[in-house]
Amino acid sequence: MRGKYQKGLILIVTLSPLLIPFILFFSAGIGFAFIQAFGLIGTTRVRGGLFGEFTRLFTDPWFAKSFFYSLYVAFFSSVFSVIIGTFIAYNIWKLPHRLKVFSQSYTVPLILPHISIAFIILILAGRTGFFSSLLYNLGIIRDQIEFPSLLFGGNGIGIIIAYIYKETPFVVLMLLALFKKINLRMVDTARMLGAGKTAIFFRIILPFLLPAINSTFVILFLYGFGAFDIPFILSESNPEMLSISVFNLYFRRDISNRPYAMAMLIVMFLFACFFILLYTRIHSLVNKKEKT
Secondary structure: OHHHHHHHHHHHHHHHHHHHHHHHHHHHHHHHHHHHHOOOOOOOOOOOOOOHHHHHHHOOHHHHHHHHHHHHHHHHHHHHHHHHHHHHHHHHHHOOHHHHHHHHHHHHHHHOOHHHHHHHHHHHHOOOOHHHHHHHHOOOOOOHHHOOOOOOOOOOHHHHHHHHHHHHHHHHHHHHHHHOOOOHHHHHHHHHOOOOHHHHHHHHHHHHHHHHHHHHHHHHHHHHHHOOHHHHHHOOOOOOOHHHHHHHHHHHOOHHHHHHHHHHHHHHHHHHHHHHHHHHHHHHHHHHHHHO
16 A cells, blocks of 8 residues: 555656646636636626626526537537447457558547637538538539538537547547457457357447546547637537637626626536536446446
């Protein structure tokens, strides 16, 4: 036990040049947001007392609509990214060694910035974009207005598509490292005993990958919930992603709205912390039940 503490202390000391600036800047940002939300500094004062902006926030139906819209976009983009990424990683793992070099093309979206992905989706999937023009020239649609409203239609499909395109390679990258550690003897034994490909995947491979899948899902979900870059290009104005709402309230509206924007930012931060704790707790309970 003592050796573990010593190793942990050595690790913390080793990482301290990176951890200390991160902790300081992160804590300062969160602290400044709390101070502004409560109206303790600055030229603006909160309306309705110390917790007035939070009261105003939770009684605003517009905030609830934007909150659940952000949850919807983050959830579906993360779920589809994890499912598609797991499928791709599994099939890359099964490829012959000589063909795996060609599978590296999946890393291209990882290199591109999120803002570039947003513009790619805008060019391809808009009603005046590449796909609509292609269908029009092929005579499949008579007018570009007949093309499905994937962008700016109030359904968030464009944002979800952009996130899936960007995040799926990240899932593949995370899982491929684990595939190298799978015990091939277990797979061969299961195959010899008559297990099919589906049974092998769900009984052996998926349980082995599940911890990494859970961690990846949490990362992608929280990023999609609070990210700004892709929604800035592809988000609708009604409903609106919370990150865009915070930006507009803080930088583009009256200065008196800044405490309200900071209150919204704090709620997003607290929700992220609550989600991590809840997801971790549920995952641990499920694991205990499976072991018993």
